[in-house]
Amino acid sequence: MTGNRFVHIVDDVDGLGDAPVLVVALHGFLDAGNGTVLAVDQLERTGGAGPVVATFDVDAFHDYRARRPAISFVEDHYEAYDAPRLVVRLQRDAADKPFLLLSGPEPDNRWEAFVNAVRAVVEHFGVGLVVSLGSVPMAVPHTRPIAVTQHANRRELMRRVNHWRGELRIPSSAHSLLEVRLGETDHPMTGWVAHVPHYVQGSDYPEAARALLAGVEDSTGLTFDLDALKVAAAQRLxxxxxxxxxxxxxxxxxxxxxxxxxxFQRGGDDSLLATEQPLPTGEELGAEFERFLAGLDGPDTTPVEAPEGDD
Known part of the structure; x- marks a missing residue:
């Protein structure tokens, strides 16, 4: 195995092909509605969890006190520690085309070191395109088609025109820094962000995962089986x-x-907040949605598999 200080990379990987795609799906900050987690689950459920081809030193990046992993206490002892892992797997899409999938918790610290480690993976495997996934809460209703924003470090990678104009100063992420640094070293990267209704951001929102994977399809030519996510999204709705x-x-x-x-969609406003009818404050919304969200956390909300033969 080779790699820099923070990542160990398998030297010989069979069946990867030339200029593979690397999909970056980190959960944590950019994961409203568990969009990224559900996307990874879908890829691994339909294609299996592929072999690990790179492993990151998660201890260097994870803040255990901020995000404590779960462990089971059984009568008189601990077991089944849920250790966080940052790994790259060799996956295959619905057409058996190989691609790489980086998944795990977004690093809490040492972002520059993490970016350098990802770049080592990109250069070792000759990655042709990096695609990141993310989801954010926004004041959008669930009754409208989910909004998705694309971003890229090269204009020619854009597959859609975004509604956003001008400059927005927002909190950064490991994903966004990765895009900037890869652009500086001439590695193409794009990403897709799904806008999840903020009143369901704490619960699973399968439509976000479906929209993110559809974005990856648009950017890469990969194809995925999204039937189960479509069924789960309809059930959630x-x-x-x-x-x-x-x-x-x-x-x-x-x-x-x-x-x-x-x-906003008609273009009569610069934001999602219409001036003639402002949204209630966060405190007002929180009081109303607390009971609403509690009702959505029951056992019947787990995504289901699509019936065989469904389109």
Whole structure:
């Protein structure tokens, strides 16, 4: 195995091909609605968990006190420690085309070291394109098509025109720094960010994962089996609709967001907040949504497999 100080890379990997795609799917900060986690789960559920071809020194990047891994206490002893792992696996898409998948928790520290380690992976395997996944909460209603923003360190990688204009100063991430640094060293990278309704950001939102993987398909030519995510997304939508029917106060807030979102889509406003009808404050929303979200955390919300033969 070879690599720099923070990553160990397998020297000989069979069946990878030339200029493979590297999909970066880190959970943590950019993972509203568990969009990234659900996307990785779907890739590994349909294609299997491929062999590990690179392993990062997670102890160098993870803050255990901020994000404590789970462990089981059984009667009189500990077992089943859920150790965090940052790994690159060799995966295959629905057409048996190989690609690389970097998954695990977003590093809490040493971002520059992490970026250098990822670049070592990119250069070792001759990666042709890096694609990152992320999801963020936004004041958007679940009743409208999910919004997705693409970004890239090369203009020719853009596959869509974003609504955003001008400059936005936002909190950075390991993903965003990776895109900047890879651009500085002439490695192409793009990424897709799904905008999850902020009132369901703490629960699974399968539509975000489906939209992210569809973005990867657009950027790379890879193809994925998204049927299970489509079924899970429809089930989630039905659950939200049911809860809104039982909570008219929350339904009224969502109706207000629908009007504001539609105004934004018509191009009459520079943001998702229409000036003639501002959203309630975070405190007002929180009081209404606390009960709503609690109702969505039941055991019946687990994504289901698509029935065989469904389109």
């Amino acid at each position: 039905a659950e939200i609709t049911e809860h809104l029917e039982e909570n008219p106060d929350v339904a009224e807030l969502v109706a207000g967001m629908e009007q504001q979102y539609d105004a």
